[in-house]
Amino acid sequence: MALDQLDPKDLPAAEQERRRVASELKQKATAAQQRQELMVAALHACDALMLFPNEREYLDLFDEIVLGVPDPLLLVPVATGAVHVATAAGRARVLMMQSRMQEALELVCAAVRVAPDIGYLDWVRRWLLVPHVVPALSWEVLFETAVKTAIEVTVGVPVPPDAGDPRLPNVRAAADYLAQLRGRFEPEPMLYVGEAMARRRLGDPAAAGAVAHQAVERFPQDWRARTALANTFGDAGRVEDALGQARAALQLRPDDMSPLHDAAVAYGRAGRHGEAAELFQELVSRDPNYPDAAARLHHARFLVQGSDADRQALLSLRERRWWDETVCGLAGEIDPPQPYQTVLPGPSDASAAAARQILAELGQIVRCCGRGAQVGLSLSARYPESPSVGVAFDAGLRALGASGTLSVEAAQAPEPDPRLDKAPTAYRIWAYEGSTPRKIYGQADPGVQQAVAAIAGQLFRREIWDPAARQLASSLGPGAVHALMAVLTDPPLPPPDSFDGVYWTYRCQIATAVVLSHLGPHPHEPACGALQSLLYGPSDWVSAAAIVALTWRAQQDPAARPGVEATFRWLRPQIPAQGYCPWEIVLAECLLALGGHDEATRQDLAAWIDRYHETLPRKNRVGRAERRYGGLTIEEYARFSLERDRILGTIGYAGPGAAIEVFVGRQVPPELSALCQRFGLPLTHPSSGNIYPFVTEWQEALNADPGLHAEFIEIQRGLELERQGVSRQEKAALDNILDGNMDMHLRMAQAQEAQSAVARGEAGDPDPVVFPGQSVARLSDYVGIIKGMQRGDMMGALAHYGLDMMGYAAVATAWGAKMAADPVLTEKFTRMMNG
Numbered sequence: 001m002a003l004d005q006l007d008p009k010d011l012p013a014a015e016q017e018r019r020r021v022a023s024e025l026k027q028k029a030t031a032a033q034q035r036q037e038l039m040v041a042a043l044h045a046c047d048a049l050m051l052f053p054n055e056r057e058y059l060d061l062f063d064e065i066v067l068g069v070p071d072p073l074l075l076v077p078v079a080t081g082a083v084h085v086a087t088a089a090g091r092a093r094v095l096m097m098q099s100r101m102q103e104a105l106e107l108v109c110a111a112v113r114v115a116p117d118i119g120y121l122d123w124v125r126r127w128l129l130v131p132h133v134v135p136a137l138s139w140e141v142l143f144e145t146a147v148k149t150a151i152e153v154t155v156g157v158p159v160p161p162d163a164g165d166p167r168l169p170n171v172r173a174a175a176d177y178l179a180q181l182r183g184r185f186e187p188e189p190m191l192y193v194g195e196a197m198a199r200r201r202l203g204d205p206a207a208a209g210a211v212a213h214q215a216v217e218r219f220p221q222d223w224r225a226r227t228a229l230a231n232t233f234g235d236a237g238r239v240e241d242a243l244g245q246a247r248a249a250l251q252l253r254p255d256d257m258s259p260l261h262d263a264a265v266a267y268g269r270a271g272r273h274g275e276a277a278e279l280f281q282e283l284v285s286r287d288p289n290y291p292d293a294a295a296r297l298h299h300a301r302f303l304v305q306g307s308d309a310d311r312q313a314l315l316s317l318r319e320r321r322w323w324d325e326t327v328c329g330l331a332g333e334i335d336p337p338q339p340y341q342t343v344l345p346g347p348s349d350a351s352a353a354a355a356r357q358i359l360a361e362l363g364q365i366v367r368c369c370g371r372g373a374q375v376g377l378s379l380s381a382r383y384p385e386s387p388s389v390g391v392a393f394d395a396g397l398r399a400l401g402a403s404g405t406l407s408v409e410a411a412q413a414p415e416p417d418p419r420l421d422k423a424p425t426a427y428r429i430w431a432y433e434g435s436t437p438r439k440i441y442g443q444a445d446p447g448v449q450q451a452v453a454a455i456a457g458q459l460f461r462r463e464i465w466d467p468a469a470r471q472l473a474s475s476l477g478p479g480a481v482h483a484l485m486a487v488l489t490d491p492p493l494p495p496p497d498s499f500d501g502v503y504w505t506y507r508c509q510i511a512t513a514v515v516l517s518h519l520g521p522h523p524h525e526p527a528c529g530a531l532q533s534l535l536y537g538p539s540d541w542v543s544a545a546a547i548v549a550l551t552w553r554a555q556q557d558p559a560a561r562p563g564v565e566a567t568f569r570w571l572r573p574q575i576p577a578q579g580y581c582p583w584e585i586v587l588a589e590c591l592l593a594l595g596g597h598d599e600a601t602r603q604d605l606a607a608w609i610d611r612y613h614e615t616l617p618r619k620n621r622v623g624r625a626e627r628r629y630g631g632l633t634i635e636e637y638a639r640f641s642l643e644r645d646r647i648l649g650t651i652g653y654a655g656p657g658a659a660i661e662v663f664v665g666r667q668v669p670p671e672l673s674a675l676c677q678r679f680g681l682p683l684t685h686p687s688s689g690n691i692y693p694f695v696t697e698w699q700e701a702l703n704a705d706p707g708l709h710a711e712f713i714e715i716q717r718g719l720e721l722e723r724q725g726v727s728r729q730e731k732a733a734l735d736n737i738l739d740g741n742m743d744m745h746l747r748m749a750q751a752q753e754a755q756s757a758v759a760r761g762e763a764g765d766p767d768p769v770v771f772p773g774q775s776v777a778r779l780s781d782y783v784g785i786i787k788g789m790q791r792g793d794m795m796g797a798l799a800h801y802g803l804d805m806m807g808y809a810a811v812a813t814a815w816g817a818k819m820a821a822d823p824v825l826t827e828k829f830t831r832m833m834n835g
Contacts, residue, residue, distance in 0.1 A: 008050060008085040008086070008114065008115040008118060009115075010618075011050065011051060011118075018051050018052070021051060022048045022051040022052055022058065025044045025045070025047050025048040025051075026044075026045075026048055026057075026058070026061055028040075028041075028044040029041045029042075029044035029045045029048065029061060029065065030061075032044065033064075033065055033068075038065060038068065038069060038075055039074075039075050041065045041075075042062070042065050042066055042075035042076055042090060043086075043087070045058070045061050045062040045065050045066075045090070046062065046076065046086035046087055046089065046090035047086050048061065048062075049062055049086065049089060049090065050085060050086045050089070050115075050118055053089070053118060053119050053120050053122070053123065054119055054122050054123075054169075062090060062093065063093075063097075066090075066093075066094055067097075072094045072097070072098075073091065073094055073095070073098075075094075076090040076091040076094055077091070085111045085114050085115045085118065088107045088108070088110055088111040089107070089108055089111045089118075089120050089123075091107055092104045092105075092106075092107035092108035092111070092120075092123070093108075093123070095107065096123075096127055101127065101133055101136065101137060102137060102141050102145075104127070105124065105127075105137075105141070105142075105145035105146060106144075106145055108120050108123055108124060109124070109145045109146065109148075109149040112149050112153060112170065113149055113152060113153075116152075116153045116156060116167050116170060117166035117167050117170075118166075118170075119169040119170055119173070120170070121149070121150065121153065121169075121170040121173040121174055121177075122169060122170075122173040124145075124146050124149075124173065124177060125173040125174075125176050125177045128146065128177045128180060128181070129177075129180070134180075134181065134184055135184075139185050139188065142181065142185075143188075143190070146177060146181070147178065147181070147190060147191065147194060149174075150174030150177070150178055150194055150198065151174075151190070151193075151194045151197070153167055153170045153171060153174060154171050154174060154194065154197045154198045154201060155197065157171055157201045158201075159200050159201055159231075159235075160201075160203060161201050161203075168201070168202070171198050171201050171202060172198075172202055174194070174198050175195055175198035175199055175202060178191050178194050178195040178198065179195050179211075182195065186218075187218075189215055189218070189219040189222045189224065189225055190224070192211055192212070192214055192215035192218070192219075192225060192228070193212075193215055193222075193224045193225055193227075193228045195208075195211045196208045196209075196211040196212040196215065196228040196229075196231075196232060197228065199211060200231060200232065200235060205232060205235040205236055208228075208231075208232045208235070209229075209232035209233070209235075209236060211228075212225070212228040212229040212231075212232045213229060215228060215229065216229045216245070221252060222252075223248075223249040223252035223253040223256070223259075224249075226245045226246075226248045226249035226252065226259070227245070227246070227249045227258065227259045227262070229245045230242045230243075230244075230245035230246045230249060230259050230262060230263055231262055231266075233245060233266070234262060234263060234265070234266025234269070235266075237266075237269075237270050239263070239266050239267050239270050239272060239275075242262075242263045242266045243263045243266075243267075243279075245259070245263075246259035246260055246262065246263035247259075257283055257286060257287050257290055260279060260282065260283050260286075261283055261290065261293065263279060264276050264279035264280050264283060264296065264300075265296070267279060268296070268299075268300055273300045273301075273303040273304045274300075274304045276296075276300040277297060277300035277301040277304060280293055280296050280297035280300055281297055283297075284297055291326075292324070292326045292327060292330075294313075294317065295314060295317050295321075295324075295326065295327040295330050295331070296330060298310040298311075298313045298314040298317070299314055299330040299331075299333070299334070302314065302334060303334075311334060311335070312459070314327075314330060314331050314334065315331055315335055315459055316459065317331070318331035318332075318343065319343075319344070319459065319460060319499070320498070320499060320503075322343070322344070322345055322346045322503065323346065328343075338593065339589040339593070340548050340551065340586060340589055340590055340593065341461070341462050341593055342460070342461050342462070343460065344460040344506075344507065344510060345585075346502070346503045346506060347386065347388075347389075347502070347503075347506050347541055347544075347582060348580065348585075348616060349385045349386050349389055349580060349582060349620070350381065350385065350580065350620045350621055350622040351379050351381060351385040351386075351389045351406070351408050351622050352385075352386070352389050352392065352502050354377070354379055354622055354625045355377065355389055355392060355393040355396065355406060355502055356396075356500055356502050357625070358375070358377050358393075358625060358627060359393070359396040359397070359400065359500060359501055359502070360500075361701060361704070361705070362375055362397070362400055362402055362697075363400055364700070364704055365697050365700045365701055365704070366400050366401055366402060372401065372402070373400075373401075373402040373403075373404075373629070373696075373697045374402065374403060374404055374628075374629065374630055374631060374697070375397065375402055375403075375404035375627060375628060375629055375697065376404045376405050376406075376407075376627070376628030376631070377393065377404070377405070377406040377407070377625055377626070377627060377628070378406075378407050378408075378409070378625070378626040378628070378633075379406070379407070379408045379409070379622045379623060379625055379626070380408075380409050380410075380411065380622065380623035381408050381409070381410050381411070381620055381621070381622045381623070382410070382411050382412065382579065382620055382621055383410055383411075383412065383413070383414055383418075383576075383578060383579030383580065383620050384408070384410040384413060384417075384418055384419055384435070384579070385408045385410070385580065385620065385622075386539070386540045386541050386582040387430050387437035387538065387540050388488075388489070388505065388506075388509065388540050388541040388542060388582075389406060389408065389502070390405070390406045390407070390408075390437070391439070391489050391490075391491065391505055392501055392502040392504075392505035392506065393405075393406040393501070393502070394406070395491055395493060395494070395501045395504065395505050396494075396500065396501020396502060396504075396505075397501070398493055398501075399493045399494050399501050400501075404628070407436070408622070409435065410435060414576035414577060414578040414579045415576060415577065415578075416574060416576060417576075418538060418539035418576060418579070418581065419432045419435070419437075419538050419539075420538065421536055421537055421538065422535070422536045422537075422571075422574050423536040424536070425529075425532065425533035425536045425537050426529035426530070426532070426533050427481075427485060427529065427530050427533040428440045428533070428537065429441070429485065429488060429489060429533065429534065429537055429538075429540070429542055430489075430537060430538045430540060432538065437538070439489040439490075440489075441482070441485055441486040441488070441489055441490065442486065442490070443486070443490050444483065444486035444487045444490040444491075445483050445486070448476070448480070448483045448484060448486075448487055449487055449490070449491065449492035450492055451472050451476075452472075452484075452487050452491070452492065452508055452511050452512050452515065453491075453492040453495070453508065454468070455468045455469055455472065455511040455514075455515070456492075456504065456507040456508045456510075456511040457495055457498065460507070460510075462552055462555075465510075465511060465514060466514060466552055466556075469511065469514040469515040469517070469518055470518045472515050472518075473515050473516075473518035473519050474518070476515075476519070477519075478519050480519065481516065481519060481530050484512050484515055484516050484519075484530075485512075485516075485530060487508065487512045488509050488512055488513075488534075488542050488545075491504070491505045491508040491509070492508065505541075506541055506545075509541050509542055509544075509545040510544075510545045510548055510549075512545065513531065513534065513542070513545035513546050513548065513549040514545075514548070514549045514552060516530050516531055516549065517531060517549035517550065517552065517553050531546045531549060531550060532546075532567075534546035535547070535550075535567065535571065539581060539582055539583060540582060540583075541582050541583075543582065543583040544582055544583040544586040547568070547571075547583055547586045547587055547590050548586060548590060550564045550567070550568075551564070551590040551593060551594065554594060555593070555594065561594065564594075565591070565594060568587055568590070568591050569591075571583075571587055572587065575587075578619075579619060579620050580616075580619040580620040581619075584612060585609065585612050585613075588605060588608045588609045588612060589609060591605055592605040592606065592609070627701070629695050629697035629698045629701065630681060630695035630696075630697060630698065631680055631681075632679065632680075632681075632695060632698070634698070634708070634711065634712060634715060635715050635719075636679065637695055637698045637712075638712055638715040638716045638719060639719055640675065640679045640681070641716070642716055642719055642720070643675055644672070644675060644693050647669055647671050647672050647675065648672075648693075668683070668691055672691075672693060675693070676693055681693070681695065720810070721813065721814060721817060755827055757824060757827075758824065758827045758828060758831065763824045763827070763828065764824075766828055766831075766832075767779050767780045767828075767832070768825070768828070770782075770815070770818055770825070771814065775801045775802050775803070776801050776803075776811050776815075779825070779828060779829060779832060780832065781801065782811070782815050782829075783829065783832045783833055784797070784800075785797045785798065785800075785801065785803075785808070785811075786833070787833070788800070
C-alpha cells in the first residue's frame with residue numbers, strides 16, 4: 001500500500017506542473033477507489049485538493065470517495081497537535097459535512113497556519129456564509145480559529161504585495177469573512193483591524209480606510225485601531241493625519257514604535273524626506289536597534305541634503321547587512337547595485353547560515369562568560385558544502401575570543417563531484433581525506449594578512465578595491481604567490497564591530513584573488529596558474545573569488561577577455577545538477593557583467609540568474625546544528641547533567657550543609673570526580689577554584705534560548721526512557737503520536753496488517769516479555785495493572801509490582817513508546833484488554 005503524501009513545502013509552482021501532478025493524483029485516487037482501497041483513495045484526493053483546493057473537479061472527487069462509507073472520518077484520520085496539511089484539510093471538510101463546525105474550523109485553520117499559501121480560507125468563507133453556522137458558534141471559537149488565522153496570514157504579506165503572492169487568495173477570503181463577522185460581533189475591534197489590514201494588502205485603500213475609520217469611531221482608545229487608520233492615511237498620502245493617529249497610538253501604547261515607523265515611511269513615500277528624516281531620527285533616539293530605522297534615516301537625509309556621509313553610511317550598512325532586503329533596496333535607490341562590481345553579495349551556503357547563527361549565539365555567551373569558550377559545530381547536509389565555511393567559522397570564533405571547529409557531513413555527492421579537481425592544477429588549496437577537507441597551506445604571514453585586510457575593510461567597489469590590490473601586488477612582487485595563497489585559508493580576523501566572521505572571510509578571499517590577478521602581466525606569470533588552480537580545484541568560495549578577479553582583468557584588458565570568457569563558458573557545464581554550487585551565481589553575474597553580448601546570450605544569462613534565485617532554497621539543506629560546548633554535545637551534556645543531579649540529590653538528603661561542603665571543595669564525592677573525569681570536564685571552576693560540575697557555555701546557551709532549553713529537557717526525558725529499555729526509534733514513534741506528526745494513514749494500514757497477522761497466529765508470543773529483568777516485564781503484567789486500576793484498586797495494582805504513582809508514570813510512558821513503535825504489540829495489548 002503506497003501511502004506517500006506530498007510535502008506542502010515542495011508543491012510545484014508552475015501551473016502546468018501543478019495540473020500534471022493533480023491529474024496523476026486524481027488517476028491514483030480513482031484507481032484506489034475501484035480497488036476499494038478507500039483510505040489510499042482519500043489520501044490522494046486530499047493531496048489533489050492541496051494543489052487546487054477550490055476547483056469543483058477535485059472537491060467532487062474527494063466528496064465521492066468519503067461519502068461512500070458509513071463513517072467518512074475513518075478515511076482521513078489525524079492526531080491532535082501538529083497536522084499534515086492535506087489530511088487535516090480533508091478531515092475538516094468531512095467534519096463540515098457532518099455539521100461539526102467548531103472541529104472543522106480548528107482543523108482547517110491549523111492547516112492554513114502551516115501552509116498559508118494554500119487557499120483553504122476560501123472554505124472558511126463559504127462555510128461561514130451558511131445562515132445557521134455563525135449563530136451556532138461563540139465569539140471565542142471564531143476568534144481562535146477564523147479570526148486569528150486570518151490576521152496571521154495577512155500580516156505576513158507585504159504592502160503593497162507582489163501580484164503573484166500565493167497567499168493573496170487567503171487574504172481575499174479573510175477580508176470577506178471578517179466583514180461578514182463584523183455584522184454579528186460589532187463590539188470586537190479585531191474584526192475591523194483585521195479587515196483593514198487585509199484590504200490594504202488587496203490594493204483597496206478606500207475600503208481599508210473606511211473600515212479603519214469605523215474602528216476608531218467605535219474604539220477610540222484601541223491603539224490597534226489607531227494604527228490601522230494611520231496606515232490607511234499613509235497609503236492615501238494624508239501624512240499629517242497618519243502622524244496624528246500614530247502619535248495617538250503611541251500615547252495608548254508607548255512601548256510599540258511601529259506606528260511612528262510607519263508614519264515616517266509614509267512621509268518618505270510622499271516625497272517629504274526632510275520630515276521623514278526627523279521622524280526616523282526620533283525613532284532611532286527612542287530605539288536605536290529598531291529594524292531598518294538607521295538605514296531609512298540615512299536614506300531620507302541623503303535625499304534632502306545630498307550628504308556624502310549619509311551616502312557612505314547607507315552603503316556601509318548595505319555591506320554589513322547584505323542579506324537585508326530593505327536596507328539593500330534603500331541603498332540601491334541611490335547606488336544601483338552591480339553584483340561583484342559595486343556590491344558583494346555574501347555566500348549562500350546553508351552551512352554558512354548555520355555558522356552565522358551559532359556565532360551570534362556565542363557572542364552572547366562570551367559577553368556573559370568571558371573569552372576562552374570552546375565550541376564545535378557539526379552539520380549534516382544533503383550535498384557537500386564549501387570547505388571555506390569551516391575557515392570562516394574558525395575566524396569568527398577567534399574574533400570572539402573563542403575556539404573550535406565546524407564539520408559538515410554530506411549524505412551524497414552530486415555529479416560532477418564538487419570535491420574533485422575539474423582539471424589539472426599548479427597549486428593546491430584543498431585536499432580531501434574521504435569527505436573531510438584539509439587545508440594545504442599553513443599559517444599566513446601576518447603582514448600579508450593585514451595588507452589584505454586593509455583592502456577588505458574598504459567599501460566594496462571595483463574602482464576602490466582594484467587600484468588598492470594593484471598597489472599591494474606591486475609592493476609584494478611576483479614571488480608573493482604562496483604568501484597570498486595562504487591568506488585564502490588563514491584570513492585576518494575581522495575588525496571589531498564590523499563584519500561578521502563568515503562574510504569577512506569571503507571578502508578577504510575576494511581581495512586576495514584580486515591581488516593575485518595583478519602579480520605580473522597576465523597570463524604569463526605564476527599568478528595566472530594560481531587563479532586557474534582556484535577555478536579548477538574543488539568547488540569553494542575561492543573559486544568564486546577567482547571568477548571575480550578574472551572578470552575585472554577582462555574588463556580592464558580587452559585582450560584578456562576571449563581567454564577569460566572561454567574559461568567561464570567551459571566552467572558552466574561543471575556546475576552539478578544537484579546541490580548548491582558556491583560559484584554558480586558569481587559565474588552567471590560576471591559573465592553578464594562582461595557586457596557586449598548579443599540579445600539571445602543576454603536573455604540566457606538573465607534567465608539563468610532568475611532561475612538560480614528561484615531554486616536557491618531547494619539547492620541544499622542542512623540538518624539541525626549540533627553544538628559542542630566544553631567538548632560536549634547537547635545530548636552528552638544532558639546525560640552528564642542527569643548523572644550529576646542524581647549524585648547531588650543524594651547529597652542533599654544529608655542536609656544543606658553537606659551540599660555547601662561539596663561546592664567549597666571540602667568533601668567532594670568520589671562519584672562526582674569520576675563523572676567529571678569520564679566526560680572530560682574539570683571538576684573546579686577555572687577562576688574561583690570551587691567545585692563547579694557545569695559547563696558555563698552550555699548553561700548560558702540554555703538560559704538564553706528557551707527553544708534550546710526545551711530541547712535539552714526533551715533529551716533528558718529520552719535518556720530516562722532509554723534507561724528503562726526504550727530505544728530512540730520507539731521514543732520517536734511515541735513523540736509522533738503525542739505531537740500529531742505521525743502519518744495516520746500509514747499507522748492505520750499497519751494496524752490492519754497487525755490484526756491479520758495476530759489472527760493468523762503469525763505474530764509470535766501473545767504475551768511477550770518486553771522489558772526483561774524489570775518488575776513490569778510481560779505484556780500481561782502491564783495489562784494486569786491497568787485492569788486493576790479500572791476496578792478501582794489503583795494502589796493495590798501498583799503495590800503488587802512495587803510501584804508508586806511516579807514509578808507507574810515512567811512505566812506507562814515506556815510501554816506507550818513500545819506500542820507506538822510496534823503495531824503488533826498494540827494489537828496484542830488490545831486483545832488482552834478485551835479478553
